[in-house]
Amino acid sequence: MKIKVLVAKPGLDGHDRGAKVVAMALRDAGMEVIYTGLRQSPESIVKAALQEDVDVVGLSILSGAHMKICSKVLQLMKDSGIGNKPIFVGGIIPAEDAEELRRAGIFEVFGPGTSLKSIAEKIEETVKK
């Protein structure tokens, strides 16, 4: 079974190069990838995750709104009964914030310079567990 990933751009941030390039790389690594496009609300992201029955959710945020957005998505995932699905976050996330996000339940935070291969490997490893 192919691993199914939702790659989402929450909030008003328009920087979608990272999200799209990661989506392409995951697809090339054999995963099924759904990309939401820009300006998604936490509600619409969780709805898509539920409807598409994905294994993993990836959020890309470069605008600095990551703390609010992530806590909302985490809460909504729990409320919808898919709180067990791992969430990955990519973007410009200061180290302190990344730690706090991990504590709050975000599975992993990928900063600038992360290799595409290591993202794919991490996802595979997580889903297989």
Place this chain on the structure above:
Amino acid sequence: MSNREKLEKLKDDWKRERVTPLLKRFPERKKEFKTSFDGPVEILYTPKEDEDYEEKIGFPGQYPFTRGVQPTMYRGRLWTMRQYAGFGTAEESNQRYRYLLSQGQTGLSVAFDLPTQIGYDSDDPMSEGEVGRVGVAIDSLEDMETLFEGIPLERVSTSMTINSTAAILLAMYIAVGEKQGVDPSKLTGTIQNDILKEYIARGTYIFPPDSSMRLITDIFEYCSKNLPDFNTISISGYHIREAGANSVQEIAFTLADGIAYVQAAIDAGLDPNVFGKRLSFFFNSHNGFLEEIAKFRAARRLWARIMKERFGVTDEKAMMLRFHTQTGGSTLTAQQPMNNIVRVAFQALAAVLGGTQSLHTNSFDEALGLPTEDSVTIALRTQQIIASETGVADTVDSLGGAYFIEELTDRTEELAMDYIHKIDDLGGMVEAVRTGFVQKEILDSAYKYQVSVENKEQIIVGVNEFVSEDKELKDILRLDPAIENRQKKKIEKLRSSRDNGKVQSLLDDLREGARGSDNLMPFILKAVKAYATLGEIANALRDVFGEYTEAVIL
């Protein structure tokens, strides 16, 4: 034997006698040397004997402006050092601007937060978490008055990175000027106002393309009558490059956007000899030092030819491509961040050697967060060192005539022109964006680049080679999360103190105007002066124009 044939023969001899034997013992570092657009880079370039100097290169300040737009360039006046800044509330940004001006910066460049750029007030649910993050939050004229407090608008030129809400922010700027006693005709500066690249690469669109294009031509028309010294658009390749385009795509798509704006303005009855002088451009400067210099020169020549040959412009001033440059944000690394100071210096030098009119140098900590006052100061000092110590500003286009630079300039222009023809065939830029052609081309380049980094075909120092344990950068600018609430309280107070009946009736007038074909600037200016908020004005336009939804391309 002609000179050219003689040279060719000498070059062949040199290769056969000197290069080939050496290569047998010491092969080159790479199998192929290439530009970012996959063009070959040869071992050596020699003069082209048959070149028409006057037609292709010419003199600075003369068509086709390959060597620069002014005859004396930086010998007369240096480029404008213009650092893009803005965060949090208007009070905080005002303090940063005053600091930058006191440190010798010569122009302002305002960064707005995403809600301001996308037409939402700070208390709109869509704004949650984004208020004051990537720029300053502006909800009404009140904030704009604070932003420019103590800064005399008749003496400072201001560049505003604002697109789908450009008409509203420009109206606020005009109103602040009037309050300071400055006549609109005395205002100088630039609004970005380039919506096509928002659909392509930057993402802060609101309305569908046709309504957006109307707002742009309304601004052109209004400013040609009332703000003759204001640059009404900054046609931007910067974000296209950041989204992953190579250097050729950067100028090809930017100039194709330019063609679409010029055509729209001509169709609206405006004279390109007049508004053509108020067009400005905005490019990126990445690490490919020589390639970037050639790109700036090629863009200048290509635009001059487009204005003259395609649009029949006769005034040389309307053929000049004047541009702002920012160093490449996506080239900054989070690893070993101090290395970024060096990257920025090379990129800035390329922009200066390419003849830029103004320059923003990035701060070394921007892959980690917003820049601190210290890091911004180093970025500004980098420009000052180039200007005062290196001597590169003492002669015009010092690399003009360098064999490789001229060859790359030709090649870049040629390949960019191929793209422009292709876009014409697709029905023009608006169509090429609607169908996702441009976005796909950029994404393919972005992916290819990332794969080359992954394979180590492209080395990034500190990232995939020369890696060392990172010392954590401690000094990161943190924004106060209370900003959002402060901003919400300000709006609440404003709404209870202004004449709400007047605001509503002016918003109704605006809706009515939007349904018709009158110039919308006077309607917006009236609403702004009555302290209608940015979100209210944008929503009134949403009621009539609707909203754009992106074509998701992957």
